[in-house]
Amino acid sequence: MRNIEQFRYITAAGLDKLVSRLIEDYTVFGTIKKDGFPAFSKITDVKELELAQTPTHLSAKEFLFPQRETLLKFDIRNNIHEAVIEAKEQVIIGLHSCDIHAIALMDRVFAEGRPDANYLARRNKTIIIGSDCMPDNFCFCKSMGTMNAEEGFDLFLHKVKNGYLVRVGSKKGGRLLSRYTATLRPTAGKFRELDESMKIREASFAAKLDAGVEELPAIYEGAYESPVWDKIGAICTGCGSCNNVCPTCYCFDIKDEVRPNLREGARVRVWDGCTLEDFAKVAGGHNFRKTRAERLRHRFNRKFRYLSDRFGELFCVGCGRCSRTCLVKINIVEVTNEIIRESKRAGRK
């Protein structure tokens, strides 16, 4: 049941006002058109913002978990070593439901065990504004159960005629909305419009998994020796793009970078990816996952099995970014459906 108390209505001009005011007070990231494609970027003018219907090329994870960040600075001559935490008050506008689910997963990764001070500092200063979307041929959030976000956002924008139905997801979101723009109580007509567009959206998914999410960990466990890994391993170039565009791939490398004076330097964290050849290479040169097939199998299992063992949730949100970016057309839905079919065949025997 929908809690209509959560919703307000703002006009299109009202959204412009909200975003303009946010830009005055926060660092704001939002979806823009980059080379004609939707992409997240810093915005300094509300005119740059273009709420996208389909997923961006790269996810928004970089704003919480940057591609490269300094963790520590040192100067050995002066015996200085200081931890660095870079976190600004920021707003991310235009996250789709899948992206919001992904952030919730990242929150668990970086908060459990030894909490990651850098990520959490940034996360605590981040305001999440979601917006609705339409699936393209790669989107399969409906199969993953991540098609709608019930929480994990401060505000969520649903496009309706002449304006937006804004769902308030947090107290902070509610305060922002009333402080920065004029809101109205939505009429029943607006909700009917929302229901209508959600119905159309739900009927628009082309990609679909042939098994329920709860079955996937066991299916993946049974597929460890499947021929599918060699098949996709043969065509994979190991470019790592699937890792880098994924909103829930969080692996990183840590490097000490020394300046040419050999006294000062920094410890930096950079994204790493399990499909890259050197990812599982250890001291002495041994590589635990020598082949592209093994590396791909590892990545798929991380999404559908290994991390669900640890966190109780699958680490794929169905955004389809990995399939969209893959130049050799390795498609996460097709691969998963192939091993679902194998598993069903094996079950019948």
Added chain:
Amino acid sequence: MNGEKPKVAFFSFTCCEGCQLAVLSCEKELPDILSLVNIVNFREAMTGKSDDYDIAFVEGSISRKEEIKKLKKIRKKAKVVVALGACSSTGGLNCLKNRFPMEEVKKIVYGKGASRYPILDTIPVMPIDSIVKVDYYIHGCPIPKKEFLSVLTSLLLGKSPEIPNHPVCVDCKLAGNICVFEKGMRCLGPITRAGCDAVCVTYGTYCWGCRGPVDNPNTQAHAETLKRYGLTVDGVMKMLDLYGRCRKARTQKGNR
């Protein structure tokens, strides 16, 4: 390397010396570098010369017999040899010459009388590791400054320099670029060694492969991609050959 400052030398073979200019453009870091090392040979920057050095940075590919002799002498004297830039590390653009008979290229470049001058006796181009053992590689056409600085710093600290072995696609995603294939271009990024921050793509073009391939490129799969995106077999070969001609010759010899 304790005690006195390590002696560093720069050498050029067949190249444009642009990678040495990239070294010289490290203006902010040069005072620090000079406080840690003695540069004893650097044609682009000084007149002095010395045959006594520890680290040799070698730019350029080998394209004449005399160069082979000179390179072997450098290897004998230096404790560490670093290939500086594409011409030296993979043969670079110069390898395009190897498509043609040597007599023909000599004539095209130097005219009909070329064969009368022994100094113009050209041989098929080779990267320097076809002749001598190379300890470390700094790739690129030209080299990225930061890679030169990190390799030099690592050598001075006594640790192995870290040369990326992942494709340019990684740098490209980290730079936030839209994939050039999406934009209707074709690119060698998926098989080319990263470390350049994908500057070519960031500034609007595509990856030409100047840093050479990663250790184990899936060239066949990428050739299929290039064909799927509209290149003919000939077009694919031309693209792969621009910086990759010598590498192929070497692989055939089983040298790698």
